[in-house]
Amino acid sequence: MMKKEELIVKDLKEIALETYEMVLENSFVSMTAKPGQFLHLQLDGHMLRRPISIASVDKEKNTVTILFKINGSGTKHLAGYQPGYVLNALGPAGNGFTLDSESSTILLIGGGIGVPPLYHLGKQLLDKQRKIISILGFQSKDYVFYEKEFQELGETHIVTNDGSYGTQGFVTDALKNIGDFDSYYSCGPIPMLRSVSSNLEHKNGYISLEERMGCGVGACFACVIPTDNNGGYRKICKDGPVFHHKEVSL
Template sequence: MRKVKMKLLEIREIAKDTIEMKLTDNYITEVAKPGQFISIALPNYTLPRPISIANIDRDKQELTLLFKIMGKGTNELAGFIPGAEIDCFGPNGNSFPLMSGEMTKVLLIGGGIGVPPLYYLGKQLKKQGIKVVSILGFQSSENVFYEKEFARLGETFIVTDDGSYGMKGFVTDAVTSVPSFNAYYACGPTGMLRALTTQLHNKTGYISLEERMGCTVGACAACVIPTTEGGYKKICHDGPVFAAEEVIL
């Protein structure tokens, strides 16, 4: 992890209260891996804002972040304009392990703002020749984003709570539409992940936890989670990615 100044290239709203930011630097874009996040320091706030990395273009030294406006901090961040220099720390946390060997088909399952880190992961899996199928869950049609981007990676199912777009229901309902796959990766609300890990208990799986963090570097112990072996792990430091059977949700 290193402190860097990233320059804001582009910023736009891509769905209701959902912002896409593209930034550039010559460090994080070179070393970050799928599943990691960066912490953004805002002038008027003591604690940084952790945001998952949605994509990296190493040739352009460009990093993409997607985040939802949920409070004063993210609202302030959404107000930045291109050309601004932003203090960032990263990359933070661990990454998704990339499948190899016998793995030929994987399932990506994202819920809401848990969708972004799965996009960069999907791109890397596809590069390895692994077939990617995605299930993306949102509250309603106005919340849907990155459908076309995921569709370029492989078959993609959209699920909405109210049925206003795609399938009606939850991501767990759509899992039955994918008859066979070697492993799954998921990111989203804890309730969603709990239901998925129960449903897919006989599959190899990795989950990325959405959790409110404090310091984002493992010093404050504000984001701990119990493990199946006893004790606790810090999501920001030991995660945010864990094997599905490793933690108790």
């Protein structure tokens, strides 16, 4: 269920280069948000809302944590909001990850700002006593975040494009170092997701798409993606952002 809500900024800090962690207080969102869902935030001076994935929730404190990277005027503006500021948001929005009840070992593959929703998922999977392996990809050492948090979930591999930290290359380069697993969940830019889906075509997998949106409720058709059958389309904001990797054409 999605509602228009007001969220109070409780904390804001820079956790990596141009990457911020913001803690927001709202009882409805913290109690109902599922892994893979997002908040569609209204920012002062900007017509279009900004979709930001949910990284974790704390039901006892009624808080929800989001992470975002400055990549334009909207997120730069968001990074200026201090504790006490009230944000207007639609959410929790979208359809989240489908938990595979048959999988005992699960691989999480995140790229850049696609990492946060996988942390929310990983915490829930750990509560269900699943074994978790994570591959996290970043541009360079300066952009790495949440390494310790993922290590607390299970085996974690860091990959950087320039090799300044962890393994040099892309997330798919780290697959050769991974043991057997039953299914995977991945979030990141489309080129990364395309490569992951191709490399793991024989596995059961789910992908979460990063996309700029218009309305965020499926009315404007600004964020559609073709399916792999019948020439149809899916709306990323409403039908996604999570899809089975064989459902859509990247």
